[in-house]
Every structure is written in structure tokens, then in C-alpha cells.
Amino acid sequence: MTERIAIIDLGSNSARLIVMHVYEKGAYNLVYNQKESVRLSEGMNATLHLQPEAIGRALSTLKIFAHMCQLFQVDKIIGVATAAVRNAKNGDQFIALAERETGILLDVISGELEAELGFIGAMNTIDLTDGLLFDLGGGSTELTLVKNRQIKQSISLPFGAVTLTERFGLQDKVNDAKIAELQAFIQAQLASLPWLKRIFAPLVGIGGTARNIAKIDQRLKNYPFAKVHNYRLGPLSFDQILELIDKTSLAQRRKLPGLSSERADIIIAGVNIVKGLLDITQAPQLVISGCGVREGLFLQYYQAKYQQPPIMKNILEHSTHNVLLAHEGDPNHAYHIAALAETLFDGWQDHLALRSGDKKLLKVAALLHDIGITINYYDHPRHSSYLIENARLFGLTHREQILAAVIAGWHNGTSAKYYRNRIYSEFLDEGDWHIARKLAMLLAIAECLDVTQMGLVKTVQALIKTKAAVLKLYLSEPAPIERQALQKCDKWIKKDLGLALEIEECFI
Amino acid sequence: MTERIAIIDLGSNSARLIVMHVYEKGAYNLVYNQKESVRLSEGMNATLHLQPEAIGRALSTLKIFAHMCQLFQVDKIIGVATAAVRNAKNGDQFIALAERETGILLDVISGELEAELGFIGAMNTIDLTDGLLFDLGGGSTELTLVKNRQIKQSISLPFGAVTLTERFGLQDKVNDAKIAELQAFIQAQLASLPWLKRIFAPLVGIGGTARNIAKIDQRLKNYPFAKVHNYRLGPLSFDQILELIDKTSLAQRRKLPGLSSERADIIIAGVNIVKGLLDITQAPQLVISGCGVREGLFLQYYQAKYQQPPIMKNILEHSTHNVLLAHEGDPNHAYHIAALAETLFDGWQDHLALRSGDKKLLKVAALLHDIGITINYYDHPRHSSYLIENARLFGLTHREQILAAVIAGWHNGTSAKYYRNRIYSEFLDEGDWHIARKLAMLLAIAECLDVTQMGLVKTVQALIKTKAAVLKLYLSEPAPIERQALQKCDKWIKKDLGLALEIEECFI
Incomplete structure (x- = not known):
């Protein structure tokens, strides 16, 4: 049964709505996303009361969200409110009013739960074993220390981009003294948490501030991929952005490429x-997560529905399977080809000078090599390539995702076309193209070994002998069409393996 | 209810299988395509008997097809056999044998029906009012004279690429005398059909020979679009290919870029x-149709299922609607946006110096502007653009299809990214980019007018006054969010209309 889940997240700065569609076979996809700058915490610092104007903005936004939920025929709305409502003395009244006026019941979640949901959202979409997660919102900042993919420590600090802006008056241009004052405050707050000190692991950022840092850096570097999630930058790049922002006026920041103009006053x-x-963590890298509380809420719901733990074991396998199903791929054929390709990899890895980490790229490409058929059967390897490049695959770096796209695009033979693709050339160097070629060859051979899709070749063994590369086919019955198809790869094998191919048949 | 239809077409030269998937809402898509070179008519010239070896090849191919049909869980197989079986004295025996051995019952169709099916396949996928259709197979050539989208004359000539090759011994290199002899024979055959003479309308070609002519021409011209259907070339380009082929040996032709090596002997x-x-028609252009008998069989079945006539009224509207549904687009929103955009077009067409033919591009872009969401919500205009570029849309030239893709890609604002796309730059010149910009502006305005997807703006009227472009919004209730969204387009409108925008609201 298909299902549509809406997630609403009312923060101190913005209100967000996402709609997830769950297909019959369990695949899911984001079908709608709306963000409104509500500034619910505006003017709250002094009295700890949500102000009437802010409440008015929140209600009209929630009304629109309610309408969108109706339009998208959602089956279930999961709504949460965070710091602003949590801290407001009139928070309960607001929640009751919102339900009366819009029909949406928001759950006011604790800082601890907010941290956990961000953790679920990020850990299921970023390949991370250890690190510090931060979710920087308008009115609070959740910090979560991750060790071995588990929460080791977590805290919700009661300040965020909006509250500190108001407290220190940072909307427009500020002088050095003001910045020093701000930094001293932040340092003092963080210094009280000994577990933050010198963790030497990546800092993973959730929230609008983190996303905007990525976008500014991408514009500065002319980054060719329109993707923020899992974008990485080093402390030097970050310091450049910090200086750019600390020294400019509001009007200048509004025009800063990559920075959302709505965020220019609180950045x-x-x-x-x-x-x-x-500074305190000495993190070597800042990683941006486009997924946080909203994705955490959805995945918590989704995983529970399928009786799975909230943190997935293997996010790459999960997301690849999800993309395969969402594009109506045939799992039987896909997994059989992947298994054959992986066996070839194991047998010839040394001879081909491949790294063990390359195997996961081959597997992703093998599982998704045919999904382009949903676009157009003709030229479908190229369409598969486009889909892989742009799919919501998690657990690969941007470069790895593009490599997997190239490999899948070449599953019927290499083509110079991809060399001309501007994005690809920005990411891949000569060495990468060679690796892609070799992995694509393994995929092409695997594809030939099941060209009739009859599964006649049960499994293979790939060996290297002095004068030949040997492929032992384990068959239940003769497979003449598969053998004939293999001949197409002869030249390619000769070139990339440097050996002639010998076939042996073993009937089982 | 979803449905899978397999079409099998056993010709004199090749055997083809396609599998069409019909989705719940009636959209359909090609999900599998297999072609085997069977040469069923081989050696048949003398005795008019299908030869044992040819029968053996046909049976093993049909067995594979039967397996694929099972694998794809097809609900219905529509199988036909053409010239070779039709003309063979042992044709009936072969059909009975094939059914016994493979379970596939082939319908031996007459030359007249073959011509009609090709007509249905081509007329529903190529925008053509008058012309001569030819379906050049291995053992027969169907000619259909089309006037006003109807069959005016049709005939099935009892020779094709395989039979003439055998009759004149044309497999390898031939001398000028042999070519002259061949041409004299063909001319004599065609001369007996007075309705072929000087029709001065396009010649539309179906079948492997026609497709290979397109592919060779595309390679010669370094054509940047991997699409054969609706490809067009003039008589001069054709003559160049003819000379290339007439003067080369079989071995040379096997290496001719674009020519399938399996076809090198009969080309x-x-x-x-x-x-x-x-020569006889004096046709100004040769148009290649990738769709013929197989698509004709499917569309005949599909149209009958929905109580529609076999020849569609508007192939562009039909195929656009099909693509919209296949990518799970929301028809309500899509058609509302398209209607708004078309009204804007009507009001401002003169002022924007647009041609009436540009309107259909705007409509396609408007209907499909959101389909990229199935790939990834983020950056979806770019994905919509990719899908439109590669979709099975019929009734547009290749250039028009790419223009529609650019327009849809810009529905949230123009982006220089598309300028850098190699394919686009090969097709579009400065003037095209300007037209795309203007049409995208109309689409962007239409999108703003229904940004809440609540249909608050029922309709619009677009006027040009001396000092302003006026937009009258006909509303049932205030639409503040739509009005706010429109402000984003202010600069764009100012630039491309050369006038400031004035909004008037009329409550209805």
C-alpha cells in the first residue's frame, strides 16, 4: 500500500514541511519541500513569550502547510515544535491555538529528543563512525558526540543563530570588539563541556547555517555539483568564509553568492x-548534512514500520536498494548481476590493481545499471548514469557517486561522451577514468553472463594464469547466448587485463 | 490495472520483441526491446520454401522471446510474421511448428495489413500531414501514400533488402554495371505506380535500412543527439551515403561508423x-521513423482498449500526457499552470515577438515542468529538463524538444548552466536562447500565480499598455502569497518585456 507522510518542523527561525511518498514495495521519495522564514522566536528574549506578530506568521504558515497536506493527500502528519515553543511561557497556549486554527497538532520535543532525531537523520545519510554532530537552529544548538555510530554524549544548548543575534545586536555590520564579545560568550559556553575538547574527528553540521556555509564555499570554489548534503570543507576554507561574513554589512551580505538573503541578518x-x-574540537573537516530532524522523524517512523532499528546497518545498501525500487528496477536481475560482478572483482582485483573500496562502486553501478529504462529504453545506460549522479544515494562521497554513474553508463561499452561532460571532468582525473573503465569492464562481463536473464550462469570463478585470464562458468545447462555475448568484450578484456580470456565450463 | 503487452515481429531479416508496460492510469512505456538477426528468408528465393537452417534460427530466437515474455510476466503476446512466412509454401507448417515448440502463435499478416500497421506506428509518432511512407524490410517493401493524415494508396512490393541482395548478388563489393542493373530493376518496379510520381512531400522511412541511414548520417555530421526517430536528412546527404555504400567492400562496410555490422551485406x-x-517522388526530405509495425500493433491495441480511433488527433498532446503520467506528475496542477501560461502567451505574444508555433513548446514545458521530482526534489527543474530532452515525446523536432527542455529547466529562473551543455549549444543559437528565455518567463509567472497550488487565481488577462504590462488576476479570494511570489519575477519581466508589471485584481 502506498503511503504519504508529512513532516512539519516549526523551529525558532523557519518552518519546514516535507512530504515523503512511500511506494507499494517500500521505496520512498521526497515529493514536496517547503520552507518559510517565520522567525517564531523574534522578540522573545526579554519576556520568554511568543510575540503576537510571530504567532500570526506561524499560524498563516501552518494553514498553508495544512492545505498542502490536503492537496498531497497525506495519510499522516508528524509535526514537531522546537526551541521557541519549548522555551516560551505561552508555548502550550500556542500549540492549542495552532491545533484549533489549522488542525495540526505539534509535539513540543525536548532538546534531548531533538538531538536524537538529528542524529537519526544524519547517521542514516552520512557515512560516519566517529564525530561531533551539531544542529544549529534559531533558538538552540544540539551537540551530539558520536562514537562507533552511537550517541556517546549529547546536549541541547539554549542559544542559536536568532537568539544570539538579538542578544548581541548582530543584524548589520559589527566591529571587532563585538565579535570578540560574541566569541568569548560562545567559548565560555562550550568550555563547560569537556567532551568537546580535541576530538580530532569530523564536525557534522545540520541546519540552515551549515547549509549556507556549504553553498557559499561552493560558489567561491565554483563547485560543479548542485548538492549540499555530504559536502566537505576544511578549517582554512571555513575561516575565509567567516572573515567574509564578519566584515560585511547586512546589505553586502544580502548579495553574497550562496547566502540566502533571508538569513543574511543572523549569519x-x-x-x-x-x-x-x-576551535574546541580541532575537527579536521566540516561535513554538511542536508538531513536532520525532519529526515530523522521520517526514518524513525519508516524503520519502525518495517521493524528495523532506527540506525541502519549499511546506509549505502539501503539507499541503493531504495533507488532501485523507486525506479522500478528488477531486483532479481540486479542482484544477480551484482553478485557476478563482485565475484569477478574478487578474482581479478590484484591483477587490475583495484582497491578493495572500489568494490562498493561496482556494486552500486551493478544494482542500478538498468534504472534509466524508466526514462527511455533507448540509450538507457546514459540515463542510468544521470539518475545515479542525481539520486539520493547515501554513503558515497560526491566523487564516488559520479564514478558509480560513469561505471553504470558504460555497462554496454565505454563511450567518450562522458569525457565531455563538464561536471565529470571537474571531479575525475586520469586515474579515476582508468578505474571506472576497469570496473565497467567487470560489469559488462557480468551483464554478458546473464544476457538472457535466465540465470544460466549460476556463479563464476575468475582466475589469473600466466598466459590467460580464466573464467570458470558454473552452469546448470549450456549457455550459448551468454558465451556469444562474451565475445563482444574480448577486445576490452585484452586491453584492460592485458591477457586473453579463456572460458571453462563446469556443469553443476 | 497495470498490463504488460509483448509484441513479436518475425520479419524476413530480423525478429523483434518489445514489451510495453501500461501503468494503472493508462500511461505506457517501453520496458524491453530485443532484436535478433534471423534471416528467415535466407535461401528462399529459388524454391519459395523456408530453409531448415533458417527455421532452426527462428525457433531458437522465438524460444528466447517466450522466455523473456515469461520473465517480464506479460499478460498478452501479439505476434506477427511478415513477408518470408507469407510467401513461403511451407509457411503454415512453420507457424504450427513454432506454436508447438515455443507456445507463440504468430499471425501471418498480409502486405496490406503490414502497410497499415506501419502507417499507424508512424502517423502516431511523426507529425506528418502528407507524404510517402515506406517500410523497407528483408522480403517486402510497403509503400503508403498519405494525404491529410489518411491512407490514399498503399501497396506491398514483394522485394526487400534481403531478397534483392540474393537475387543480384550484392553481398560484397559490386561494380557499376551491377548497380545500374539493380537500379533499373527498382525503377521499373516503381514506375508502374503512377501515384508515386513527384509527390513533393516528405519520404518517411521505417525499418532497419532507414534507421541505419540515419545513424550513418549522424556519425558523418557528428550529430550530438542519440536519437534516430524523426531524424531528417536531405537528398544531397543521402547521395553521399549512397556513394559511400555502393563503392565499398563488405569488410569496409562492416567498419562504416553508424552501420550495424549485421546489416553490412544487405545495405x-x-x-x-x-x-x-x-528519385521518383522527388521528395525534398527523408524522415526516419523509429516506430513502425510493432508500435502500430501496440497502439492499435491500446487505442481500442480506450475506445479511441487508431490514428490520434494530436500526437504531441497524447505523448506529453503520457510522459506526465509516467513520471507521476499531478495533472491538475500541470494543466492549470499550462492554461495560465498559454493565456499569458496570447496576451503578450506580439509584444514579445513570439511566433504562434512557440506556444506548443510553452505548453509541453508547462505540463512537464515538475516531472524531475521523481529523480530528486532538489534541483528538480534541471531533472525535468533532462527528462524532457530524453522523453518519448512525439510531434516535436529534435530542436523543439530541446527548447522545451530548456524552458522547463528555467521555470524557477534562468541559469547559465544550460549554456554550457554541449548538446544544447549544438542545437540552439542566440535567437533560440532568447525565445527560450521569454517562454520560460511566461512559465515562471504562471508558476508564481499558483505557487500555493490552491488555484486561487482562476484565470488571468495579460495586456500591454503604453507604460506597463498589465496582469489582471481573476480571483475568488485574496492571494497574498501568489502576489508576493510574483515580485521575484519583477526584474525578469522588466528585462524581457521592457515594461514594468502592473497587477490588477478582479474578484469573481
């Missing part, structure tokens, strides 16, 4: 919190 | 038949 507070975190 | 006969047709 000084935001980046300085990140600066404090980078 | 001389094939291109000379086309030459004869071009």
Missing part, C-alpha cells in the same frame, strides 16, 4: 558558533 | 531502394 551569530565548535 | 540493396523512391 554572523551562526558562523561564529561553528567557529567555536571547530 | 546496398536497401539504400538503392530508397534511392529509387527519392
Whole structure:
């Protein structure tokens, strides 16, 4: 049964709605995303009361969200409110009012739960074993220390980009003294948490500030891939952005490429919190997660529905399977080809000078090599390549994702076309193209070994002998069409393996 | 209810299988395509008997097809056999044997029906009012004169690429005398059909010979689009290919870029038949149709299922709707946006110096502007653009299809990214980019007018006054979010309309 789940997240700065569609076979996909800058915490610092104007903005946004949920015929709405409502003395009244006026019941979640949901969202979409997660919102900042993919420590600090902006008056241009004052405050707050000190592991950032840092850096570097999730930058790049932001006026920041103009007034507070975190943790890299509380809420629901733990064992396998099903791929054929290709990899890896990490690229490409058929059967390897490049695959770096796309695109033979693709050439160097070629060859052979899709070749063994590369086919009955198809790969094998191919048949 | 239909077409030269998937809402898509070179008519010239070896090849191919049908869980197999079986004295025995051995019952169709099915396949996928259709197979050539989208005359000539190759011995290199002899034969055959003479309308070619002519021409011209259907070339380009083929040996032809090596031995006969047709008709252009008997069989079945006539009224609307549904687009939103955009077009067409033919591009882009969401919500305009570029849309030239892709890709604002796309730059010149910009602006305005997807703006009227472009919005209730969204387009409108935008609201 298909299902549509809406997730609503009312923060101190923005309100977000996402709609996830769950297909019959369990695959899911984001079908709608809306963000409104509500500034619910505006003017709250002094009295700890949500202000009437802010409440008015929140209600009209929630009304639109309710309408969108109706339009998308969602089956279930999961709504949460965070710091602003949590801290407001009139929070309960607001929640009751919102339910009366919009029909949406928001769950006011604790800082601890907020941290956990961000953890679920990020850990299921970023390949991370150890690190510090931060979710920098308008009115709070959740910090989660991750060790071995588990929460080791976590805290919700009661300040965020909006609250610090108001407290220190950082909307427009600020002088050095003000920045020093701000940094001293942040340092003092963080210094009280000994587990933050010198973790030497990546800092993973969730939230608008983190996403905007990525976008600014991408514009500065002319980054060719329109993707923020899993984008990485080093402390030097970050410091350049920090300086750019600390020294400019509001009007200048509004025009800063990559920075959302709605965020220009609160970005000084935001980046300085990140600066404090980078300093105390000595993190070697800042990783941006586009997924946080909203994805955490959805995945918590989804995993529970399928009786699975909230943190997946293997996010790459999960997301690849999800993409395969979402594009109506045939899992039987896909997994058989992947198994054959992986066996070839194991047998010839040394001879081909491949790294063990290359195997996962081959597997992704093998599982998804045919998904382009949903676009157009003709030229479908190229369409598979486009889909893989742009799919919501998790657990690969951007470069790895593009490599997997090239490999799948070549499953019927290499083509110079991909060399001309601007994005690919920015990511891949000569060595990468060679690796892609070799892995694509293994995929092409695997594809030939099941060209009739009859599964006649049960399994293979790939060996290297002095004068030949040997392929032992384990068959239940003769497979003449598969053998004939293999001949197409002869030249390719000769070139990349440097050996002639010998076939042996073993009937089982 | 979803349905899978397999179409099998056993010709004199090749056997083809396609599997069409019909989705719940009636959209359909090709999910499998297999072609085997069977040469069923081989050696048949003398005795008019299908030869044992040819029968053996046909049976093993049909067995594979039967297996594929099972694998794809097809609900219905529509199988036909053409010239070779039709003309063979042992045709009935072969059909009975094939059914016994493979379970597939082939319908031996008449030349007249073959011509009609090709007509249905081509007319529903190529925008053509008048012209001569030819379906050049291995053992027969169907000619259909089309006037006003109807069959005016049709005939099935009892020779094709395989039969003439055998009759004149054209497999390898041939001398000028042999070519002259061949051409004299073809001319004599065609001369007996007075309705072929000087039709001055396009010649539309179906079948492997026609497709290979397109592919060779595309390679010669370094054509950047991997698409054969609706490819067009003039008589001069054709003559260049003819000469290339007439003067080369079999070994040389096997290496000719674009020519399938399996067809290298019968291509001389094939291109000379086309030459004869071009000469007698004086057709100004040769158009290649990738769709023929197989698509005709499917569409005949599909249209009957929905109580529709076999020839569609508007192939562009039909195929656009099909692509919209296949990518799970929301028809309500899509058609509302398209209607708004078309009204804007009507009001401002003169001022924007647009041609009336540009309107259909705007409509396609408007209907399909959101389909990229199935790939990834983020950056979906770019994905919509890719899908439109590669979709099975019929009734647009290749250039028009790429223009529609650019327009849809810009529905949230223009981006220089598309300028850098190699394919686009090969097709579009400065003038095209300007037209795309203007049409994208109309689409962007339409999108703003229903940004909440609530249909608050029922309809619009677009006027040009001396000092302003006026947009009258006909509303049932205030639409503040739509009005706010429109402000984003202010600069764009100012630039491309050269006038400021004035909004008037009329409550209805």
C-alpha cells in the first residue's frame, strides 16, 4: 500500500514541511519541500513569550502547510515544535491555538529528543563512525558526540543563530570588539563541556547555517555539483568564509553568492558558533548534512514500520536498494548481476590493481545499471548514469557517486561522451577514468553472463594464469547466448587485463 | 490495472520483441526491446520454401522471446510474421511448428495489413500531414501514400533488402554495371505506380535500412543527439551515403561508423531502394521513423482498449500526457499552470515577438515542468529538463524538444548552466536562447500565480499598455502569497518585456 507522510518542523527561525511518498514495495521519495522564514522566536528574549506578530506568521504558515497536506493527500502528519515553543511561557497556549486554527497538532520535543532525531537523520545519510554532530537552529544548538555510530554524549544548548543575534545586536555590520564579545560568550559556553575538547574527528553540521556555509564555499570554489548534503570543507576554507561574513554589512551580505538573503541578518551569530565548535574540537573537516530532524522523524517512523532499528546497518545498501525500487528496477536481475560482478572483482582485483573500496562502486553501478529504462529504453545506460549522479544515494562521497554513474553508463561499452561532460571532468582525473573503465569492464562481463536473464550462469570463478585470464562458468545447462555475448568484450578484456580470456565450463 | 503487452515481429531479416508496460492510469512505456538477426528468408528465393537452417534460427530466437515474455510476466503476446512466412509454401507448417515448440502463435499478416500497421506506428509518432511512407524490410517493401493524415494508396512490393541482395548478388563489393542493373530493376518496379510520381512531400522511412541511414548520417555530421526517430536528412546527404555504400567492400562496410555490422551485406540493396523512391517522388526530405509495425500493433491495441480511433488527433498532446503520467506528475496542477501560461502567451505574444508555433513548446514545458521530482526534489527543474530532452515525446523536432527542455529547466529562473551543455549549444543559437528565455518567463509567472497550488487565481488577462504590462488576476479570494511570489519575477519581466508589471485584481 502506498503511503504519504508529512513532516512539519516549526523551529525558532523557519518552518519546514516535507512530504515523503512511500511506494507499494517500500521505496520512498521526497515529493514536496517547503520552507518559510517565520522567525517564531523574534522578540522573545526579554519576556520568554511568543510575540503576537510571530504567532500570526506561524499560524498563516501552518494553514498553508495544512492545505498542502490536503492537496498531497497525506495519510499522516508528524509535526514537531522546537526551541521557541519549548522555551516560551505561552508555548502550550500556542500549540492549542495552532491545533484549533489549522488542525495540526505539534509535539513540543525536548532538546534531548531533538538531538536524537538529528542524529537519526544524519547517521542514516552520512557515512560516519566517529564525530561531533551539531544542529544549529534559531533558538538552540544540539551537540551530539558520536562514537562507533552511537550517541556517546549529547546536549541541547539554549542559544542559536536568532537568539544570539538579538542578544548581541548582530543584524548589520559589527566591529571587532563585538565579535570578540560574541566569541568569548560562545567559548565560555562550550568550555563547560569537556567532551568537546580535541576530538580530532569530523564536525557534522545540520541546519540552515551549515547549509549556507556549504553553498557559499561552493560558489567561491565554483563547485560543479548542485548538492549540499555530504559536502566537505576544511578549517582554512571555513575561516575565509567567516572573515567574509564578519566584515560585511547586512546589505553586502544580502548579495553574497550562496547566502540566502533571508538569513543574511543572523549569519554572523551562526558562523561564529561553528567557529567555536571547530576551535574546541580541532575537527579536521566540516561535513554538511542536508538531513536532520525532519529526515530523522521520517526514518524513525519508516524503520519502525518495517521493524528495523532506527540506525541502519549499511546506509549505502539501503539507499541503493531504495533507488532501485523507486525506479522500478528488477531486483532479481540486479542482484544477480551484482553478485557476478563482485565475484569477478574478487578474482581479478590484484591483477587490475583495484582497491578493495572500489568494490562498493561496482556494486552500486551493478544494482542500478538498468534504472534509466524508466526514462527511455533507448540509450538507457546514459540515463542510468544521470539518475545515479542525481539520486539520493547515501554513503558515497560526491566523487564516488559520479564514478558509480560513469561505471553504470558504460555497462554496454565505454563511450567518450562522458569525457565531455563538464561536471565529470571537474571531479575525475586520469586515474579515476582508468578505474571506472576497469570496473565497467567487470560489469559488462557480468551483464554478458546473464544476457538472457535466465540465470544460466549460476556463479563464476575468475582466475589469473600466466598466459590467460580464466573464467570458470558454473552452469546448470549450456549457455550459448551468454558465451556469444562474451565475445563482444574480448577486445576490452585484452586491453584492460592485458591477457586473453579463456572460458571453462563446469556443469553443476 | 497495470498490463504488460509483448509484441513479436518475425520479419524476413530480423525478429523483434518489445514489451510495453501500461501503468494503472493508462500511461505506457517501453520496458524491453530485443532484436535478433534471423534471416528467415535466407535461401528462399529459388524454391519459395523456408530453409531448415533458417527455421532452426527462428525457433531458437522465438524460444528466447517466450522466455523473456515469461520473465517480464506479460499478460498478452501479439505476434506477427511478415513477408518470408507469407510467401513461403511451407509457411503454415512453420507457424504450427513454432506454436508447438515455443507456445507463440504468430499471425501471418498480409502486405496490406503490414502497410497499415506501419502507417499507424508512424502517423502516431511523426507529425506528418502528407507524404510517402515506406517500410523497407528483408522480403517486402510497403509503400503508403498519405494525404491529410489518411491512407490514399498503399501497396506491398514483394522485394526487400534481403531478397534483392540474393537475387543480384550484392553481398560484397559490386561494380557499376551491377548497380545500374539493380537500379533499373527498382525503377521499373516503381514506375508502374503512377501515384508515386513527384509527390513533393516528405519520404518517411521505417525499418532497419532507414534507421541505419540515419545513424550513418549522424556519425558523418557528428550529430550530438542519440536519437534516430524523426531524424531528417536531405537528398544531397543521402547521395553521399549512397556513394559511400555502393563503392565499398563488405569488410569496409562492416567498419562504416553508424552501420550495424549485421546489416553490412544487405545495405546496398536497401539504400538503392530508397534511392529509387527519392528519385521518383522527388521528395525534398527523408524522415526516419523509429516506430513502425510493432508500435502500430501496440497502439492499435491500446487505442481500442480506450475506445479511441487508431490514428490520434494530436500526437504531441497524447505523448506529453503520457510522459506526465509516467513520471507521476499531478495533472491538475500541470494543466492549470499550462492554461495560465498559454493565456499569458496570447496576451503578450506580439509584444514579445513570439511566433504562434512557440506556444506548443510553452505548453509541453508547462505540463512537464515538475516531472524531475521523481529523480530528486532538489534541483528538480534541471531533472525535468533532462527528462524532457530524453522523453518519448512525439510531434516535436529534435530542436523543439530541446527548447522545451530548456524552458522547463528555467521555470524557477534562468541559469547559465544550460549554456554550457554541449548538446544544447549544438542545437540552439542566440535567437533560440532568447525565445527560450521569454517562454520560460511566461512559465515562471504562471508558476508564481499558483505557487500555493490552491488555484486561487482562476484565470488571468495579460495586456500591454503604453507604460506597463498589465496582469489582471481573476480571483475568488485574496492571494497574498501568489502576489508576493510574483515580485521575484519583477526584474525578469522588466528585462524581457521592457515594461514594468502592473497587477490588477478582479474578484469573481
